[in-house]
Amino acid sequence: MTRVALIAHDEKKPDLIEFAQTHEAQLREYELIATGTTGKRLQEETDLEVERKESGPLGGDLMIGAEVAEDELDGIVFLRDPLRAQPHEPDISALLRICDVHDVALATNHSSAEFLIEGLAD
Numbered sequence: 001m002t003r004v005a006l007i008a009h010d011e012k013k014p015d016l017i018e019f020a021q022t023h024e025a026q027l028r029e030y031e032l033i034a035t036g037t038t039g040k041r042l043q044e045e046t047d048l049e050v051e052r053k054e055s056g057p058l059g060g061d062l063m064i065g066a067e068v069a070e071d072e073l074d075g076i077v078f079l080r081d082p083l084r085a086q087p088h089e090p091d092i093s094a095l096l097r098i099c100d101v102h103d104v105a106l107a108t109n110h111s112s113a114e115f116l117i118e119g120l121a122d
């Protein structure tokens with residue numbers, strides 16, 4: 001089954017929720033995982049079932065990266081905040097890197113997320 005991770009930094013969470021709501025019917029067909037706070041908001045604001053990992057700053061990005069390393073993920077939508085430094089920047093870099101190592105589709109902004117979701121549907 002297609003397995004997809006959804007992640008957003010705080011400033012981008014409203015954007016991710018809107019994205020998930022727009023594509024809710026399609027996303028319902030997939031196994032979804034998310035970092036802690038993103039997952040909580042998805043559970044509260046959509047009808048999607050989401051497996052929650054730790055919050056990003058507490059290791060959630062690394063937990064999702066571990067799934068990438070084990071080839072368990074088909075795609076990641078990670079709406080990053082490009083305007084604010086994050087305390088766990090090394091973890092974020094590790095996640096981006098391991099996606100490139102394993103050639104896993106990764107969208108880090110809304111426009112590319114639209115392409116990714118369309119690609120997953122094919």
Ligand SMILES: O=C(CO)COP(=O)(O)O
Binds near residue numbers: 007010057
């Ligand atoms: O910090 C994050 C990704 O780097 C997201 O974590 P939360 O979903 O727990 O806010």
